[in-house]
Amino acid sequence: MKVIIIGGGQVGAFIAQSLLKSKIEVKVVEHRPHIFEKLKHDLPAANIVFGDGTSSKILESCNITDMDVLVAVTGADETNLVVSTLAKYEYGVGRVIARVNNPKNEWLFQQNMGVDVCLNQAALMSRMVIEEMDFTQMLTLLNLKQSAYSIVQLTALAGSNAIGKAVKDLKLPQESLLVSILRNNEVILPKGENIIQENDEIVALVHEKRLSAITDYFQPAQ
Numbered sequence: 001m002k003v004i005i006i007g008g009g010q011v012g013a014f015i016a017q018s019l020l021k022s023k024i025e026v027k028v029v030e031h032r033p034h035i036f037e038k039l040k041h042d043l044p045a046a047n048i049v050f051g052d053g054t055s056s057k058i059l060e061s062c063n064i065t066d067m068d069v070l071v072a073v074t075g076a077d078e079t080n081l082v083v084s085t086l087a088k089y090e091y092g093v094g095r096v097i098a099r100v101n102n103p104k105n106e107w108l109f110q111q112n113m114g115v116d117v118c119l120n121q122a123a124l125m126s127r128m129v130i131e132e133m134d135f136t137q138m139l140t141l142l143n144l145k146q147s148a149y150s151i152v153q154l155t156a157l158a159g160s161n162a163i164g165k166a167v168k169d170l171k172l173p174q175e176s177l178l179v180s181i182l183r184n185n186e187v188i189l190p191k192g193e194n195i196i197q198e199n200d201e202i203v204a205l206v207h208e209k210r211l212s213a214i215t216d217y218f219q220p221a222q
Contacts, residue, residue, distance in 0.1 A: 001068045067087075150206060
């Protein structure tokens with residue numbers, strides 16, 4: 001299988017690393033210089049491409065017509081939608097997965113726009129809060145089949161190394177990714193500048209080998 005990921009931020013890089021470990025061919029396209037520099041440390045040079053994912057020239061340089069799946073996970077909904085439409089109707093990519101950052105835009109991310117799977121992280125988390133679904137149920141709902149990864153919920157306790165840190169400065173273990181922060185019944189999608197506060201409920205995607213490490217990170221420092 002061959003996958004192209006548009007957007008090399010935290011989510012895109014995490015997906016790429018996971019796919020590479022499963023021996024899947026991956027290309028990651030990123031246009032922000034500082035993010036691209038970080039990708040150089042996280043992924044092999046052969047798997048990253050600097051450029052605009054909406055550019056036909058860039059997509060064709062990645063052999064887009066040979067790709068089985070395109071994943072659009074940039075922080076801009078308009079970019080994700082344009083890339084999805086291009087991939088499906090211009091280049092015939094079989095499977096297109098797109099992230100929605102603003103839930104109000106979800107109605108645009110339909111099959112007639114080239115999107116096969118729409119990932120609306122905020123809407124999913126909000127529904128769980130509204131339905132008062134506890135986190136044990138959520139773990140079951142979001143269990144990743146045939147995978148060593150789990151969705152876990154943690155509380156950022158007073159005295160932990162995470163308190164007062166921006167998301168971008170968290171020293172999370174490898175093979176882990178912040179999914180959301182629940183604070184006073186408000187769902188926050190983690191951005192680089194968000195500050196972790198005491199008693200924040202943290203939802204993360206974590207490899208089973210890193211469960212102990214990420215749990216310790218949000219516990220009071222010894």
